Amino acid sequence: MAKLALLAVLASLLGAVSGEFSIYAGYGFPPPNPSVPYPLPPACPPLSPAPGLKVGHYADKDKCPGAEEIVREVVEKATAGEKAGLIRLFFHDCFVEGCDGSVLLSGTDTERTAFPNLSLRGFELIEEAKAKLEKHCPGIVSCADIVAFAGRDASYSLSYGRINYRVPAGRYDGKVSRANDTFQNLPPPFGDLALTTAMFAAKGLNQNEMVVLSGAHSIGRSACSSFPDRLPPAANSSTAMEPKLAGQLTATCSAGSSVNVPQDAVTPDRLDNQYYKNVVSRDVLFNSDASLTTSSQTEDLVEFYAGNLPFLGGKFLGPLAWYHDFEDAMVKMGYIGVKTSAEGEIRKTCASINKP
Ligand code: HEM
Structure with missing residues (x-):
């Protein structure tokens, strides 16, 4: 971890020296280097229900x-x-x-x-x-x-x-x-499948749960600054953004990197399985989303939730199964690092710790 933190500091220094904003430094990573993949954090044991809850x-x-x-x-x-x-x-x-x-x-x-x-x-x-x-x-x-x-x-x-x-x-x-x-704990949007999977595993969440929770990208917005690596779409890449969406976003984002765009252009305010259809058609903003098709296991799950596979691993009706799987994964995510009365407090206001 010390090595990773050092990389992060170096990356931010590089960004500062060049005077350019770097999304890589923002997440604590150096700019990508195809010959040196990012080091992956070790996996934690799978989460179990937190005893105090x-x-x-x-x-x-x-x-x-x-x-x-x-x-x-x-x-x-x-x-x-x-x-x-x-x-x-x-x-x-x-x-x-x-x-x-x-x-x-x-x-x-x-x-x-x-x-x-x-x-x-x-x-x-x-x-x-x-x-x-x-x-x-x-x-x-x-x-x-x-x-x-x-x-x-x-x-x-x-x-x-x-x-x-x-x-x-x-x-x-x-x-x-x-x-x-936040460095090295929050998965970055430019991450590939190996990195995103490892960062969830480091919290005790498995790859399927990562795919399920990523479905939250069927709502809300993103700033253009969150996907500079995706525009223009890389040539000859199986995960590059779909050209029509890329064209629209290039035009919209030319107004500035702080411009916000919907994550799901089809049902922007509906938490549903449209995200998985978008992943299949490559109408997604981030590399972390698009790279869900880069292994057969995650691709099958994406196709299942999108409604393109009638069953998977004993489950039927993927678009409906997703809602249930999302519920389970949200509960499980809520078990991460839960604090006890000995380690924490009940704050009086949420923005500050209690005065001694
Ligand atoms: C898989 C790894 C993930 C990555 C790399 C990622 C990254 C991002 C990024 C970069 C944004 C846009 C930020 C901005 O520019 O404003 C975003 C938005 C969002 N993410 Fe994620 N995210 C991930 C997983 C999740 C998970 C697990 C959830 C919840 C279960 C989630 C829920 C959301 C929502 C709802 C938004 C829209 C927020 C808004 O409109 O204010 N994301 N995510």
């Missing part, structure tokens, strides 16, 4: 009955874009320091200030839910759990009720948030 944790009379409803009401009135942001927030929280609300902490050099997190949205909604919960039952509901509930509620809403799962809760909020920790 329980479905309905706050429902007990001495806890905070109604807590989940309060979060749901806040999420329901959010825009589709904010809901997409909430789902991504949960992923970015869990992958750095575990699902402990560390992504919410503001301040110098916190995770929030790191490049991949600059475009996160939904912080105000989490803070709004927290303020309501603190009035209703002070000091009981963790920010980490609010993020997990909000990710579920946003998924429910954007999938029109098809994604509907129960969230084991009882997480504690972390007290540490470092920008540098």
Whole structure:
């Protein structure tokens, strides 16, 4: 890991010296070199249910009955874009320091200030839910759990009720948030299948779960700065962006790298299996998306979820199976690095740790 951090520092220095923004440095990687593949992080054991978590944790009379409803009401009135942001927030929280609300902490050099997190949205909604919960039952509901509930509620809403799962809760909020920790923990959009798979495995999530969770790219937006490696599309590449989409994006993105474009041009606000159809037709923004067709195992799963394979591994009806698999994978992602009362606290506000 020390070697990787050093590479990251070198990469950012290179970016600074050349005066150019580098998405590679933004994710803590040096620019790609075809003859030296990125080193892969070691896999962790598969995640198992976190012992301190329980479905309905706050429902007990001495806890905070109604807590989940309060979060749901806040999420329901959010825009589709904010809901997409909430789902991504949960992923970015869990992958750095575990699902402990560390992504919410503001301040110098916190995770929030790191490049991949600059475009996160939904912080105000989490803070709004927290303020309501603190009035209703002070000091009981963790920010980490609010993020997990909000990710579920946003998924429910954007999938029109098809994604509907129960969230084991009882997480504690972390007290540490470092920008540098985002390096090498958040998968980069320019990553290939080996890198993306390894970065999920480093969190205890397997390759199928990575494919399932990537389906969240059927909603929300991306800045043009997140896929500079994809335009113009590489010649003779089986994963290059589909020329028509590439042409449209080249025109749109000529207005500036901060311009945002939908991730899924067909059903932009619907959390559905359209993502997998887009992967098949190469109408996806990132290399991490497009590279899901580069192994037969992941390609089969993509085709299954897209509805092009009638069955796979004893499962039928891929487009419907995806909703269920997404529910399971979101629950599992919520087990990453859960903190106990000894390691964490219940924050009073989500953007700062409690005063001693
Ligand atoms: C597989 C590896 C992944 C990579 C490389 C990746 C990368 C990215 C990038 C670069 C963006 C656009 C950021 C911007 O320019 O604003 C984005 C957006 C998004 N990602 Fe991912 N992501 C991955 C996995 C996930 C997962 C697991 C989830 C959730 C389950 C997720 C949910 C989202 C959502 C909902 C958006 C749109 C957010 C918005 O509209 O505000 N992503 N992702």
